[in-house]
Amino acid sequence: MMQSTPFSSTASAPAPSSGSRSGVREATGALVLADGTVFRGRGIGAHGRAVGEVCFNTGMTGYQETLTDPSYAGQIVTFTFPHIGNVGANVEDVETTTPAARGLIVRHDPTAPSNWRSERSLDDWLKMNGIVGLSGIDTRRLTRRIRDGGPPVGVIVNAPDGNLDIDAALDEARAWPGLEGMDLARDVTCTQTYSWRETCWSLNDGYGVQDNPTRHVVAIDYGAKRNILRCLATAGCRVTVVPATATAEDILSHRPDGIFLSNGPGDPSATGAYAVPTLRSILQTDVPVMGICLGHQLLSLALGGQTRKLERGHRGANHPVKDLATGKVEITSQNHGFAVVPESLPEGIVPSHVSLFDGTNEGIRLQDRPVFSVQYHPEASPGPVDSHYLFDRFMEMIDRRA
Structure with missing residues (x-):
């Protein structure tokens, strides 16, 4: 069993730093939970502190895509895989202009990068993007704490001088x-409408450009990842991206062949205050609609359903989901802390997918209209590509309407 490093102590209340006697290194970082628990370790990344909901992600790869996923706004991400940072960071693997995650927690100090695509170390990338990091703590213990008690509020601190100010962090x-x-969708959405043409990355050519689109899709940006837009462009779409606050009139004025509802952060009930009326107006038309993640939750609210906060959330690239229509199981990439309550869905709305981890709803479809959504991330950045077929399904709906 892996042993904790000397400076990864935990306590039920704030405790002094571990000091330097007997070869014990001075703690330069800490995670302080609202219940008074303190995890001490080594600060990495940006100096300072940040507050947020502490969650865990089970992915073994794709840490840069995860940290730049707008769905992580307001959250401090703990990776359960101990070796994070090995492949460094680069400009191609970011999923949004400004990373929204508030902090990063890892077991081991990130090593020097070893990958032909690396442009800088993870530590340098964290500093460049203002993300506070913490290494050297017992991430298995923290993960069990989240698993058993739910995601806590915490403050992550990086103080190279060792002045962690635990009391101030606890108060925050x-x-x-x-x-x-x-x-939080208002914080991460685009500020104005724009067009997207970039297609998915390939080993020999990098990213491409969609020069001959055959369909036009409007994507509502609740916190959209770039690879979602790339998947739509690769499927043959000219993509127009609009802000989360766009009205139905604004959206329909673009004369779309289909409408895409993106992923995003925060409580769907809060975002639904302005998103639900817009979606209800859109649903009165016959324009095909596809939603994922927060878009799935907002669509369910617009149809009369309800959402709830999950006890621990789903975050990782290894979540099995069953397609109830075909019986097939796909391994999916997920990042969400809220879920649709299937029992709340009105008649005519069919649950289409279910989680094989905990039985929660993972998708819906309408029986009488070309509308469907899923709770997970079919764009697979990071993650498996089992769910790319959903973009083909969306294209088929658009083509049947044409």
Whole structure:
């Protein structure tokens, strides 16, 4: 069994730093939870501190895509895989202009990168993007804490001088309200409408350009990842991206062949205050609609369903989901802390996918209209490509309407 390093102690209340006697290194970083638990370790990345909901991600690869996923706004990400940072970082693997994750927690100090695509170390990339990091703590213990008690509010601190100020961090953690009731889509959405033409990456050519689109899709940006837009472009679409606050009139004025509802962060009930009326107006038309993640939750709310906060959330690239229509199981990439309550869905709305981890809803479809959504990320960045067929399904719906 892997042993904790000397400076990864935990306590039920703030404790002094471990000092330097007997070869024990001075703690330069800490995670302070709102219940008073303190995890001490080594600070990495940007100096300072940040508050957020502490979650864990089980992915073994794709840490840069994860940290730049807008769905992680308001969250401090703990990776359960111990070796994070080995392949460094580059400009191609970012999923949004400004990373939204508030902090990073890893077991081991990131090593020097060893990958032909690397342009800088993970530590340098964290500093460049203002992300506070912490290494050297017992991430298995923290993960069990989240698994058993739910994602706590915490403050992550990186203080190279060793002045962690645990009391101030504890006060900040206890004052933060948490994600329930918080609309974060406004923080990560685009500020104006734009067009997207870039297609998916390939080994020999990198990213391509869609020069001959055969369909036009409007994507509502609740916190869209770039690879979602690339998948739409690769499928033959001219993509127009609009802000989360766009009205139905704004969206339909682009005369789309289909409408895509993106992923995003925060509480769907809070974002639904302005998104649901828009979606209800869109649903009165016959334009095909596809939603994922937050878009799936908002679509369910617009149809009369309800959402709830999950006890621990689903975050990783190894989540098995069953397609109830075909019986096939696909391994999916997921990142969400809320879920649709299937029992709340009105008649005519069919649950289409289910999680094989905990039985929660993973998708819906309408019986009488070309509308469907899933809770997971079919664009696979990072993650497996089992769910790319959903983009083909969306294209088929558009083509049948043409």
